[in-house]
Amino acid sequence: MKTLNLIFVSFLIMAVSSYAQKVDIEGDRAALSNADEEWSKVAAAKDVEGFTAAVTETGSILPPNTPILTGKEAIRQWASNLTANPGFALSWRPTTVDVANSGDLGYTVGTYELKIHDAAGNPVTDRGKYVTVWRKQSGGNWKVVFDIFNSDLPLPTMSPSQQ
Numbered sequence: 083m084k085t086l087n088l089i090f091v092s093f094l095i096m097a098v099s100s101y102a103q104k105v106d107i108e109g110d111r112a113a114l115s116n117a118d119e120e121w122s123k124v125a126a127a128k129d130v131e132g133f134t135a136a137v138t139e140t141g142s143i144l145p146p147n148t149p150i151l152t153g154k155e156a157i158r159q160w161a162s163n164l165t166a167n168p169g170f171a172l173s174w175r176p177t178t179v180d181v182a183n184s185g186d187l188g189y190t191v192g193t194y195e196l197k198i199h200d201a202a203g204n205p206v207t208d209r210g211k212y213v214t215v216w217r218k219q220s221g222g223n224w225k226v227v228f229d230i231f232n233s234d235l236p237l238p239t240m241s242p243s244q245q
Contacts, residue, residue, distance in 0.1 A: 094140040105185035107116060113181040114216055117224040118190040122174045128165040134158045137226040138217060169199035174212060188216045188224065209232045 086142035117136070124132035134154050137143070142152040145159065151160050164170065181188035196208045212231035216224040 105183065107181050107183065107185065109180050110181040110185050110188065110218070112154075114181060114188045114190065114224050115176055117216065118176045118179070118192070118214065120175075121226070125161075125165075125172045127175075128170065130158060130161045130165060133161050137229075141226050142228050144228065146232050167198040168203075169197055169205050171195075171197040173213075186218045187227075188218070190216065192212045197230070206227075206234050208235060 106231050112121040119138045121133070124136065125180065132215055134157050137154060137157055141151060141157070142150050143157055144150050149159075151157050167234070172178055176190040179188070180193040187219075191211070191213050193209065193211050197211075198206055198208075200206050210231055210233040212229065214230075215228040217227045
């Protein structure tokens, strides 16, 4: 009887193991890195619809000095305004890419360069860093859940009482 139970338990463990999802972390990292780089190319091309499509339905972008933008319509409007700037040029590159052991969430960290014209029409170049949280979709592609970025430009001088 013990042998029969042991065989049954062994069979059950093998059956459950064969149904367990195999996660290819290295493959997912490569796919996520590619997704991040492709998103940068879409932004550089001023493709607002492509930029927006890379974000989940409830995704958020957290630009500096701006309230959180959540949902495709808010992100589309922001991206439309940004790319309409006459001096607009944007690129970024991931320096760190990682994926959770579960294979369903990942993040990228990197640096960006943004060129725009200020209100007086003068060209401005901003360089900074970003963190993007991605979620793997049912089809295997990655979409943005959260994206935050901020400038490397120094803050204006603050008085000691503001520090």
